[in-house]
Amino acid sequence: MSKQMGCVIETRGLAKEYRMGSVTVEALREATLSIETGSCVAITGPSGAGKSTLLSLLGLLDRPTRGTILFQGEDVSRHSDAVLTRLRARFIGYVFQQFHLVPVLKVLDNVLLQLEFAGVPRSRRRQMALEALEKVGMSHRANHYPRELSGGERQRVAIARAIAKRPSLLLADEPTGNLDSANGERILDLLLTLNREGTTLVVVTHDPHIAAQMQRTIQVRDGRLVSEPASVAQGRVSRR
Numbered sequence: 505m506s507k508q509m510g511c512v513i514e515t516r517g518l519a520k521e522y523r524m525g526s527v528t529v530e531a532l533r534e535a536t537l538s539i540e541t542g543s544c545v546a547i548t549g550p551s552g553a554g555k556s557t558l559l560s561l562l563g564l565l566d567r568p569t570r571g572t573i574l575f576q577g578e579d580v581s582r583h584s585d586a587v588l589t590r591l592r593a594r595f596i597g598y599v600f601q602q603f604h605l606v607p608v609l610k611v612l613d614n615v616l617l618q619l620e621f622a623g624v625p626r627s628r629r630r631q632m633a634l635e636a637l638e639k640v641g642m643s644h645r646a647n648h649y650p651r652e653l654s655g656g657e658r659q660r661v662a663i664a665r666a667i668a669k670r671p672s673l674l675l676a677d678e679p680t681g682n683l684d685s686a687n688g689e690r691i692l693d694l695l696l697t698l699n700r701e702g703t704t705l706v707v708v709t710h711d712p713h714i715a716a717q718m719q720r721t722i723q724v725r726d727g728r729l730v731s732e733p734a735s736v737a738q739g740r741v742s743r744r
């Protein structure tokens with residue numbers, strides 16, 4: 505039951521170069537792709553291929569050197585940093601391999617802080633935070649500190665923090681990379697459940713088992729998108 509509701513994000517000719525003194529690293533070249541609303545997509549490729557670079561551009565965490573990004577149909581290339589930060593805080597959830605929870609804040613406060621960043625009125629934050637913790641099965645740990653949790657539990661809290669604001673796009677960079685296989689499996693199941701409930705999901709992974717459970721796989725090699733499934737080959741991802 506695929507939803508055809510347009511695209512959350514589209515990129516055209518996206519390129520990213522990192523300059524370090526006289527050395528330029530071309531981390532991403534000519535990346536043209538579309539992420540359909542409601543879909544789940546894996547980004548795979550070897551270490552150093554440009555996966556995290558691509559994800560951070562999709563997440564509006566960084567700016568491309570060239571190319572354009574349409575977020576919810578809007579060209580964000582010329583937006584100021586302040587506008588990008590607001591868009592990101594409101595509409596994009598990000599999950600990292602290293603969890604990145606705030607260590608001095610309790611679980612509930614970690615989630616509440618994100619809702620504050622997202623501009624959610626104070627009166628609604630607590631209920632939304634508790635709902636998100638409930639969804640990931642962590643409401644019983646609301647008053648614990650991150651250091652009191654296992655890795656798998658921390659990642660569930662990180663996911664709650666990312667989804668509490670009900671983002672239009674959930675991005676995860678190697679979300680199971682720091683977990684054993686049983687906990688990794690649980691996190692993957694949780695992400696897939698969130699996708700079935702309507703969250704658009706993009707997961708960077710080098711695990712073929714995870715990639716196989718997504719609707720689509722985008723492969724990155726040496727900064728280029730090198731392969732595409734049949735549904736995407738119809739002009740959505742350009743091969744250069």
Ligand SMILES: Nc1ncnc2c1ncn2[C@@H]1O[C@H](COP(=O)(O)OP(=O)(O)O)[C@@H](O)[C@H]1O
Pocket residue numbers: 522523524529530531549550551552553554555556557558
């Ligand atoms: N901030 C940075 N400064 C300089 N080079 C970087 C930076 N981030 C990534 N790179 C380089 O860009 C390339 C792609 O990196 P990355 O996107 O992190 O790959 P992946 O996530 O696939 O392992 C690599 O050669 C990496 O060393």
Ligand SMILES: [Mg+2]
Pocket residue numbers: 555556557
């Ligand atoms: Mg990476």
